[in-house]
Amino acid sequence: MYWLILVVLVLATLFICWRYLLLVYCFPYQHSSPLVEGILEFFSSATLLAIFLVIFTRQSPPASMILNQERSNPSHCLRVFFLERRSVNFTGKTVLITGVSANNVGHAFAKIISKTAKKLVLVSFKGEDVIRMRTQLSRNKAEIVIVEEDLTKRHVLPNIVRELGGNLDLLILLHTVSSRASASDTMIVDKLRTNLEVNLLSSVRLVQEVLPLLAKSSEPRIMVSSALDAHVPMPMRSAYASSKAALAAFFQCFAVENPHIETQILVPGLINTPAMRREYDEEIVSKFSVNAESMAMEALQSEQAMVYLPWYGFIVHAFSQTFPNFVWRRIPELAPSK
Numbered sequence: 001m002y003w004l005i006l007v008v009l010v011l012a013t014l015f016i017c018w019r020y021l022l023l024v025y026c027f028p029y030q031h032s033s034p035l036v037e038g039i040l041e042f043f044s045s046a047t048l049l050a051i052f053l054v055i056f057t058r059q060s061p062p063a064s065m066i067l068n069q070e071r072s073n074p075s076h077c078l079r080v081f082f083l084e085r086r087s088v089n090f091t092g093k094t095v096l097i098t099g100v101s102a103n104n105v106g107h108a109f110a111k112i113i114s115k116t117a118k119k120l121v122l123v124s125f126k127g128e129d130v131i132r133m134r135t136q137l138s139r140n141k142a143e144i145v146i147v148e149e150d151l152t153k154r155h156v157l158p159n160i161v162r163e164l165g166g167n168l169d170l171l172i173l174l175h176t177v178s179s180r181a182s183a184s185d186t187m188i189v190d191k192l193r194t195n196l197e198v199n200l201l202s203s204v205r206l207v208q209e210v211l212p213l214l215a216k217s218s219e220p221r222i223m224v225s226s227a228l229d230a231h232v233p234m235p236m237r238s239a240y241a242s243s244k245a246a247l248a249a250f251f252q253c254f255a256v257e258n259p260h261i262e263t264q265i266l267v268p269g270l271i272n273t274p275a276m277r278r279e280y281d282e283e284i285v286s287k288f289s290v291n292a293e294s295m296a297m298e299a300l301q302s303e304q305a306m307v308y309l310p311w312y313g314f315i316v317h318a319f320s321q322t323f324p325n326f327v328w329r330r331i332p333e334l335a336p337s338k
Contacts, residue, residue, distance in 0.1 A: 088300045090117040094167040096160070096210065098123040098151060099175030102133055104273050105225070106174045108292040112300060114140040121145045121163050123175065151175055151202040157209045168213035173203045173224040178279065183238040195243035204250065214261055221262040223299065224251050228269045228313050232320045233331060255305065266299050267317070268309040
């Protein structure tokens with residue numbers, strides 16, 4: 001263990017020195033002295049290093065590392081990051097997925113899980129093509145239950161819990177609402193309130209309702225979908241990004257407090273779905289997006305606490321945190337949208 005601490009300290013020192021020199025001589029700030037900015041960047045570098053180390057653990061919270069010695073083992077961390085992939089066999093498991101509609105990410109998760117799971121409960125907004133989804137998924141092994149409800153309405157939650165039949169092993173929270181508005185728009189507060197209600201508060205309420213069922217499972221697991229927008233600033237996405245950042249922060253704290261429940265935060269970038277094609281230029285989607293089924297499979301197999309989809313989303317995130325001035329100036333040019 002001592003050798004690992006020594007290596008981390010050496011790398012941290014080299015990284016901080018390199019970054020300080022680069023920022024001072026290559027990307028100088030205009031309104032502060034290099035010394036002051038160097039001190040500020042020291043602390044941001046330490047934060048970035050901490051994030052990097054967290055990604056090398058199966059569970060992000062320190063509490064889980066204390067309670068589970070295997071997860072804190074360096075060799076296990078490296079195996080998880082580079083090599084290991086878990087089985088996608090859900091035999092005997094009951095799974096709840098929210099935000100499912102035809103041809104979206106939730107549907108991709110459902111198609112994979114329904115092949116082996118015992119029971120699959122899907123929460124869909126009213127008006128979705130439920131009959132076609134049920135027909136496609138019913139060919140597989142799992143018992144399929146589709147609930148058409150609006151999760152922002154509290155009175156529907158007991159109905160969803162009742163459909164689970166007293167068991168729940170995996171909860172996948174994918175329901176979301178996306179909005180486009182400038183941060184200086186007069187309607188931004190209303191849009192922010194809507195995004196927070198759907199993307200954050202409805203998920204929190206649902207988790208509170210199903211916690212007793214997860215507690216009974218031998219392998220409880222929660223997967224929640226944040227977004228790369230929450231970590232990399234994008235124009236016209238302030239309300240959406242804020243809600244997704246809040247969602248990620250909440251479930252990181254949840255993971256610390258509940259180390260017995262494996263909590264994973266998905267950080268997807270562009271996904272090739274009908275909704276994404278409506279928001280971004282076709283050329284951007286075709287070049288930089290990932291297939292929904294590939295993303296779902298990668299997420300289900302991953303043992304990391306923060307799952308970047310695709311994997312190089314971590315590099316984009318790290319670069320954005322390392323060179324914020326450069327990124328903030330360039331993002332408007334690199335992110336054209338409809």
